[in-house]
Ligand SMILES: Cc1cc2nc3c(=O)[nH]c(=O)nc-3n(C[C@H](O)[C@H](O)[C@H](O)COP(=O)(O)OP(=O)(O)OC[C@H]3O[C@@H](n4cnc5c(N)ncnc54)[C@H](O)[C@@H]3O)c2cc1C
Ligand code: SF4
Ligand code: SF4
């Protein structure tokens with residue numbers, strides 16, 4: 017297995033998504049509220065993973081444009097759950113060593129009185145390895 | 146003394162490629178009781194059968210074992226050959242060394258060993274076999290057809306034309322089924338009523354067809370050739386023989402705000418009503434739930450205006466019982482409810498409708514006399530969006546996993562007819578795939594695209610948002626253009642998945658006819674016996690067996706009718722002699738067997754027994770009706786005292802086989 021294939025395995029395992037279940041109906045991309053600002057759309061996430069292109073997705077801003085609203089997860093007629101796949105790839109991207117999208121020393125500058133503690137914890141969970 | 150002959154078949158190379166057939170014949174020749182053993186290329190061929198016949202006669206064989214294919218394939222062939230030679234066919238056994246051996250193994254040595262073991266078991270069994278004579282039963286020369294859509298009507302007409310009486314039952318007040326609600330029909334676009342109503346009249350006028358509308362089959366007992374059905378005639382409150390269908394009562398009835406189910410609730414009707422002007426029988430019926438007289442005791446207007454005095458408020462359900470030789474099931478299908486698909490806002494806006502509702506909007510007998518107007522404000526729609534596959538090909542709890550088969554075609558029809566009638570209307574169709582495998586079907590769909598300019602878009606609607614002016618904001622994907630579309634539409638039409646009629650389940654239980662997980666009736670063999678149910682004497686016609694269009698429905702109905710005729714034309718049927726029987730002196734009447742019998746073949750009788758001390762004792766013992774018993778064997782397993790046994794498959798014979806295999 018080469019690296020691309022390994023990544024495909026990994027994101028499918030982490031998300032619990034089987035990309036082969038997709039029947040290309042496009043319902044996910046039809047329902048996605050953030051479609052217009054995303055470079056790759058939910059159905060493309062599914063199809064690109066199927067075609068070993070996880071690395072391309074990991075570099076795309078689309079990972080952070082997804083609202084995790086899970087509208088696509090809710091509506092997909094085949095139970096593919098594209099939103100979970102997006103999340104697994106996002107995790108893959110932020111887990112690359114030394115590639116934290118949020119570092120502890122940046123936090124101090126960003127802190128305001130109004131920011132709830134929970135937001136910081138969540139941000140670390142989402143954007144750091 | 147046993148004189149058993151063994152015949153090992155090569156089945157071309159089907160068996161001989163994996164099994165050393167000569168060796169099998171040679172080894173089995175040494176089994177006790179075997180006096181002749183050979184192998185041959187095709188045992189089922191005429192030459193093969195003659196070989197069996199000659200050897201039975203020549204060697205005066207008392208039993209025959211054929212090592213070949215599954216008994217489902219050729220048991221009857223070989224039994225007939227034995228009978229011809231003067232040996233009772235039930236003194237012949239088959240060892241299945243094809244499906245259960247050659248086809249499932251690769252190792253020649255092991256497969257040969259297994260063939261020998263299977264052969265041994267059959268030899269051990271045949272040594273214990275007894276000659277059996279099948280009983281005979283009479284055939285009632287009358288058919289019951291359940292469901293009077295196009296399938297049931299066609300089947301009834303064919304059976305009646307062959308000279309047999311038919312009772313045609315429908316749960317609705319009129320015959321015709323779903324086709325009565327369809328406007329025009331693909332692929333030729335002829336009007337559904339024009340092809341359907343003459344057939345409805347033929348059915349009504351056929352002297353051998355007895356129409357039973359607004360009736361329900363409550364109970365079915367009996368077996369092939371001799372079914373007994375209890376049918377409930379539901380209260381109609383109108384005497385169908387007296388009513389002339391003049392319609393005066395429906396005009397005078399003061400309760401006019403009842404939702405009209407024939408038009409899928411798109412308009413209203415009165416409490417006493419005639420389903421539609423071409424209904425057969427053309428007879429009024431009172432909707433009891435909404436009739437003031439029946440609910441509150443006051444009104445009675447309809448009875449007062451009815452000249453032939455056809456209305457009887459004291460009418461009640463009646464049960465009738467009839468005998469039939471054959472049953473055809475034709476209960477059809479319906480679109481699913483689409484409420485669960487809330488992204489389409491079906492419950493939020495009257496302008497989101499199903500395809501069947503669209504048929505009514507287009508139909509001359511529909512709520513607007515055939516002018517397509519959107520339900521909210523009766524405005525002429527300028528933009529119509531169709532969505533295919535709603536609830537079909539859906540593996541979630543909301544939908545059905547299968548393709549409903551007809552919706553690609555009827556959506557193309559809807560789109561085409563709309564563009565033809567209203568060229569100023571923009572029509573979009575969102576599809577996952579286009580499935581048009583029928584004759585002339587793909588050409589039909591292409592015409593919608595190429596001649597009628599329907600916008601077919603590979604993609605899906607994601608969300609419909611109703612606006613205060615009645616318009617609908619449609620958000621959808623266009624996968625080939627890689628964009629999201631936002632369309633402001635007047636009407637959204639959903640091609641809902643099809644499902645079997647809900648009442649079919651109860652019916653299947655009564656008929657002991659099997660259904661698949663989705664509730665479609667299952668056929669006896671998906672390729673070779675497509676119109677027979679696994680329950681003997683029950684045949685399947687039309688959409689109750691799976692989604693289909695009118696051409697396939699009519700073809701299947703004709704096939705089911707011919708199968709029913711083949712049965713009805715016989716005077717007597719040979720039964721299966723391999724039925725259960727209980728050894729009365731061992732049976733203690735515990736009731737375990739009747740509890741497990743799926744065909745209700747077992748009853749208990751009081752019998753007198755002479756005791757050793759010359760007294761008599763009256764005991765309850767099991768008694769099997771051999772005409773009803775299907776020989777499934779459930780009772781023999783359930784019987785705690787070992788009293789129940791099956792002819793041809795006795796416990797002793799089966800143990801003999803097991804011992805032979807474990808040798
Ligand atoms: C929107 C739409 C458009 C269509 N357009 C076309 C078209 O253009 N061309 C085409 O070829 N096909 C079309 N079809 C398909 C067509 O309607 C079917 O092929 C046809 O109706 C099947 O006939 P059927 O007799 O098997 O079933 P049905 O028409 O469903 O008839 C079944 C009958 O059985 C009765 N019944 C049900 N349960 C019981 C019971 N327990 N006891 C007694 N009676 C019972 C029902 O009342 C009904 O009368 C369309 C279908 C839909 C939904
Ligand atoms: S909704 Fe599901 S099946 Fe349809 S394209 Fe998206 S992931 Fe594939
Ligand atoms: S979860 Fe992400 S990809 Fe899915 S619909 Fe929401 S925003 Fe779009």
Ligand code: SF4
Nearest residue numbers: 388389391392394451
């Ligand atoms: S019930 Fe009487 S009034 Fe009504 S349609 Fe029949 S005949 Fe006419």
Ligand code: SF4
Nearest residue numbers: 534537548549552553
């Ligand atoms: S026939 Fe066409 S619209 Fe209907 S379920 Fe199949 S693919 Fe979908």
